Amino acid sequence: MACLHDHSCEDHDCAADWSLYKHIDLSKVSALNEAVPGSVKSVFKAWEQRLNSSEGHLESNDGDPELLVFIPFTSDVKIKSISVVGGADGTSPCKMRAFINRDGIDFSDAQSMQSIQEWDLAENLQGMLEYQTRYSRFQGVASLTLHFPENFGGETTQIRYIGLKGEATQLKRDVVATIVYEITPNPSDHKTKADSGAGFSHVE
Template sequence: MGSCLHQHDCEEYECAGDWSLYKNIDITGVTALNETVEGSAKSVFKPWEQRSDLSTVLASNDDDAELIVFIPFTTDVKIKSICVVGGVDGHSPSKMRAFLNRDDIDFSQANDLTPVQEWELAENIRGELEYPTKYAKFQGVASLTLHFPSNFGADATHVHYIGLRGEATQMKRDAIANTVYEAMPNPSEHKISQEQGMPQVL
């Protein structure tokens, strides 16, 4: 089971939506390679609360399990974790590889280049698992490309939901700007407060 990224107690991901980057994704710019239905990749990005809705699907072509999904953002973001809900009966992706700030990744490059990070995935049908990033490497992200090279044995790969959690850079800049209105702020105390309020890496 994944756990909440906040440093306070919350049950059943009550706080998850607060850190969702869904609203920062440029949905119109989302594309996928090897999708059966053109444009279907856009449908798997939805609010956190809808992650168990399996009515939308990004499916690879039959007899070819690979998928590449390109995800642009409306502002630079910091990504702390990724949640992927795949299909049943072996259709879930079994591995995920990430590339940052590249809009030219095709299958040849995806297999030849070293990703920023890669994960072995589980069959996360109910959206209960999330995969932490190497957070220091996922700063200032303008676009994210996810490569799903394989699945759990089915002829095609199905993805019903992709969720990203983290922070938008612009939001952080606004928060810092607001501190100028504080009366005689103590820099050391303010720094500690900011650190305690940041999400923690799983």
């Protein structure tokens, strides 16, 4: 089910804050049935660059619209939503299936295995639609495999951008540690108030 942002902030800065782009291990991203080897790497970019196709796009081989995209991360992540910008004239993918932490699967595996979630996609040419995950299932994700089995009738499937939003586990731990540190009372603060005659007594 397509919907817009799942949190109250809908501006560009907020979209960038939730982006998992920097946590993708781009050197190990791969795709099956791509017409130009390595072109899959061009679809992962900053949110504000999602419509910039100057670096190319991912396209399937002629007459075969199926694509399988493997996305490993540099640390475990939690995925809240996925955005896909496809091509025009029927070349956008119309279905998406997700598998997590399943390295090295091929089309036969993808077709026979139960995906963790499936979506019917719209032609999202401006990149403003997001597809929400069943968040509880997308925890501790070391790698994500996206299967695009068909499109809207084009001879090939084109993908110009894939955006992932969520949280990196390591980053979340750092944030929690910072908050705990900041709310822990600092004895030196109390002593300063006592010394300044603010009415606080300091017990040694």
